[in-house]
Amino acid sequence: MQTRNACHTVNHMVHYQARLDTTFAALSDVTRRGVLEQLGGSDASISELAQRFHMTLTGMKKHVSILEQAGLVTTEKVGRVRTCKLGKRRLEEEAAWIEQHRQLWSARFDALDKLVEHLKSKEKADAQRRKR
């Protein structure tokens, strides 16, 4: 039972990390971020997006497919038109990861500030002692 729980936890972590890999990679391109901003306003077809971002249909299809794999966009083909809309993923895990890093970062630099402060006041005290 413990092994099963451990397996479940490991499995969960692997999927979580894989999701972060895929989403951050999807967000690492200015066009793909632009497409998400655009779809935040209204749904659009692949050809509308291609036109809007001065890109070939093939190029835009690749970008949309990467966003789709990351769950950030869903597409539906009706007749000859493939319409894109925002997907179900709300970037909650990504926001949480970044927030956690910022907190670690602050804690780390606060600790450094305190150390510098401590060294400075020690130096000052030593200098005064030498003066006497």
Next chain:
Amino acid sequence: MQTRNACHTVNHMVHYQARLDTTFAALSDVTRRGVLEQLGGSDASISELAQRFHMTLTGMKKHVSILEQAGLVTTEKVGRVRTCKLGKRRLEEEAAWIEQHRQLWSARFDALDKLVEHLKSKEKADAQRRKR
């Protein structure tokens, strides 16, 4: 003067987008995120990081170099040891971008919910009208 302002704005946007590209790409790898978490606890040498993440020195150097280019890590070589510590970038722009997307996302899905609600109540009213 207006042209200069416009150039400045365009330049600013290009740099902002390039920073987001680089940082999100740096974050899209489980080892690199792990290194950042590790350095949030304490500084470490490249060889300590390589050992910790079961990786060759060359592999870890590549990861650290990507983090360094993104400003997320700084390194300093003293003698034969290169020590890594957290860099100056606090992922503020990345957090802001994700937050903006989440707000767009919520607004979009709230609007869809309202539309569905409206269609449902219209359907109900039509059904009641037909009954009479």
